[in-house]
Amino acid sequence: MFPAPFGYVRAESLDEALAVLAREGPGAKILAGGQSLLPMMKLRIAEPALLVDIHRLPALTGWQETAEGLTLGAVVRHSQLERAEALQEFYPLLGRTARWIADPLVRNRGTVAGSLAHADPAGDWGAALLALGASVTLRSLTRTRELPLDAFLVDIFTTALEPDEVLTAIRIPKPAGRPFGTYLKLERKVGDFAVVGVAVNVVLDARHTVVEAGIGLAGVGPRALRAPAAEAALIGHPLESGGIREAAALAAEAADPVSDRRGSRAYKRNVVRVFVERGLKALADESRPEVGVTA
Amino acid sequence: MALELSEPRPLGKPIRRKEDARLIRGQGRYLDDIVLPGMLHLALVRSPYAHARIRRIDVQRAAALPGVHLVLTGQDLAAAGLAWMPTLAGDRQMVLAVDKVLFQYQEVAAVVAESRALAEDAAALVEVDYEPLPAVVDPYRALEPGSPILREDRDPPSNRIFHWEAGDRAATEAALARSAVVVRETVRMPRVHPAPLEPCGCIADYQRATGRLTWYVTSQAPHAHRTVLAMVAGIPEHKIRVVSPDVGGGFGNKVPVFPGYVAAIVAAMRLNRPVKWVETRTENLTSTNFARDYHMTVEIGADADGKVTALKVSTIADHGAFDAAADPTRFPAGLFSIVTGSYDFPVAFAEVDGVYTNKAPGGVAYRCSFRVTEASFLIERAMQSLALRLGMDPVALRLKNFIPPEKFPYHSPLGWTYDSGNYRATLERAMERIGYAALRQEQAERRARGELMGIGVSTFTEIVGAGPSHTFDILGIKMFDSCELRVHPTGKVLARLGTRHQGQGHETTFAQVIAEELGLTADDVLVEEGDTDTAPYGLGTYASRSTPTAGAAAAVAARRVRDKARRIAAHLLEVAEDDVEWDGTRFHPAGTPARGVTMAEVALAAYTNPPPGMEPGLEGTVYYDPPNLTFPNGAYLCVVDIDKGTSQVHVRRFVAVDDCGTVINPMVVEGQIHGGLTEGFAIAFLQEIAFDEQGNCLAPNFMEYLVPTAVETPQWETDRTVTPSPHHPIGAKGVGESPNVGSPAAFVNAVIDALAPLGVTHLDIPLYPWKIWEVLHERGVAE
């Protein structure tokens, strides 16, 4: 359980990290929280020649909330979002997703951006951030580009990242009304990757009509998936059982799981349907004005 | 509430565990904590194939790496006659592969280097040229004519290792033919792994000048390991010192001798430097002993009103590439013949065929006294199936068939003599605790609403404490155990035993047993185990045998010491020995309780003022050969709810009533029960060492081999009845394994009970949600 020999630099600035990547080529790897990279190195599945540690770079820590939305720095950790009460009003899905990831030890070190860059098809952030319509900023020494997350995630453990690029920020647009979101996860035990993960996010206007909807799926495809038809079916209607059922059925169709030791394709599809339905129902209950409730 | 160690008359009280103070502060000393001067590190090269011929091994690049001291292959060992080693089951096992490999992750070469990291780098440079062969993964296929013969070293060539049987086949078949009802079920207990948190490892420290080998090893049985080593390596036994330091869990995994151990010893002797080998998690799960892998077929007969008539069991036991079980010599299928369980069968028959496959060798008893979990699971599942067929409540079926209290000692049709039990009382306690009648009522209401709720019952009988010398030995060594007691002049005690605890709490519980007999506190008694230079010979800790054997030795040794103490007390009190009374903490003249002497006062006199003519000192040594085994038992009830959408099973309640005879420390017993139930839960719902068709292991790490955490683990409710063992000096029976033996069937029976209205009678464990969903989906009841 020891990695093959490797070199290590701790970057003092983002530019330095980018310069090292440009110089070293594909043998160099960014080290963020290390929660995916180090286990792979110990198993010698990954044998990078050089690690470029960015996890203390001040430029990449923390987040900013503006009128346009939320920008997460690349080294924001799972546990920070789990505890970020200030984000609950506009981005409730974040905290509700973070708490499902791994265990407190991993959450204290692992980063959201690292999770996206790693692109495990069963990772939870891909599904949640797709549901939030997020995009990512990628920087190299010579250019900066912004990609919708849907375009960034390519395939199993594969993203649009070039070897000389760093994912520097994640942007989430500000909701155009009152947002409600939740994450449902079927895992075999705590700390397990999702057998099926479902993120549901809806934004309601003052008349309780759905104006934005996001549904993201984990563990049921070669990468985190969106369920656009299901999302479209919700928009323009109040959140109620008929529409919820329809959206759930459409989301199940968007899922493209494989049969394995965690269950058959049919089983996983069904769990997607059950979870989307349960998740949206829970959001409907949450959003309902509490009439006649006394203390 | 825990009591302090200073508590007087400690037997039966919840005394705080002595070992916790150091272990929970991280001050334990485990194998890997030990660092010796000049120590080198060993890493193993393992086979990527389950079955392959080795064409060539090239070690040159590995050996040339600076810092590498030695590379060993099977050829090197063969030259020294050490390529193979005997297993405790009487088979033999390759230390490092010669000519061919028989399971994925098999040990092929060993590399010794300055650091572990370097050893692993060098191991990656060893080039092995394999010619893959077809793998035999399914044990049924292994027995088919024309199947590849795996063990070419065996004569005659066959994949069948042994055939074992017990009971009366003809009478059983005749009784089944006459029975009004016969239920047949095929039940598989998959391959699982004990997965102790601390993996296996050792340090071999050989001093060429003295010829002495000190071997630090994660061992549940250090004396047995020393003897095996003397036999294998030809080192005189008195020149071997085996030290088993703090052991981080064993559960049977640390009973056998492993190839890495032998490689480390050979390396240390060649290099004249200490060599450490510690396996990784993956190595532990893929190569050191698994458990179970029993494919069982049962036929159970009954008359029309549910009285059982006969039991017939046929089993295929998958041992992998080598029979590396650690069963007593005469019991290749362990104590599987306890399979008639708690029920009064007039006749029974059981047979087991051991089979070689291209999988890791084993199997050990994982927290069970030699195949008792398999037996208990089978009979408790069979009783459930029988109840379903008869349309009887599973509890009523059991009450009807229990061995009644007046039949003890009870002679089972498969040859055991059960010591004691009161099964009805134990089950009734459990039913009361859980509110059985009300739960059945609730279940009827929920079923009417289409909900899936189940109630499972398991009323098991364990068989532990191997064992009496007329029946039990391992490689010829009888399975007694021992205690050597020394009372120091100030009345403090050193007790050494032949067992080796790994979390069972011996430092506390054996101190309580001895303190009780000597009128001291547990604090006054230091318990030491695990060093063969100091501890008396014993066969170690597994199979819940420590309390029935070494615990008995401790009580008897303390009584012998007390007998001598009484003579010294008579001298001090100036009365005749017959006039001395012992009140539990003091000796005093009969009728004069005010004028007494304590054990400490007597101890001082034993060294300063012994009676004329008496040998000084106050010591006692006992080798205890138990007259029989002990038969702990219990009644477990489990309530589950099944989510019709995800098919997840929620264990709503679990009541465990155990009867382990006299309880030495109720808190320690409860801890053992909690741990064992958690492992039983894991076996029922989460764990399997599975293989693909090429023999690749599909659960080589904790991402895939699922160990439950506090989050998944249900809330346990424990209680007890006490039916002492009539033949144990203090009436204790042993308990460590009962919960693992008894609980898997309770969980599964609960799930089957929930699904029974859908016509389901059996599902193979582990009960993953998707398996249940397939059933619900097929019957059209899934959400």
Ligand SMILES: Cc1cc2nc3c(=O)[nH]c(=O)nc-3n(C[C@H](O)[C@H](O)[C@H](O)COP(=O)(O)OP(=O)(O)OC[C@H]3O[C@@H](n4cnc5c(N)ncnc54)[C@H](O)[C@@H]3O)c2cc1C
């Ligand atoms: C026991 C365990 C359980 C887990 N359970 C879950 C779970 O339930 N759900 C879940 O979603 N995840 C789970 N994870 C994974 C966890 O979320 C990781 O933290 C995450 O996948 C990777 O983030 P990291 O910061 O640790 O990245 P690292 O391990 O440091 O890096 C991962 C990869 O991304 C690259 N990378 C990292 N940051 C950047 C960047 N800013 N720009 C470009 N490339 C970058 C690295 O080069 C590397 O290839 C688990 C991990 C463990 C160890």
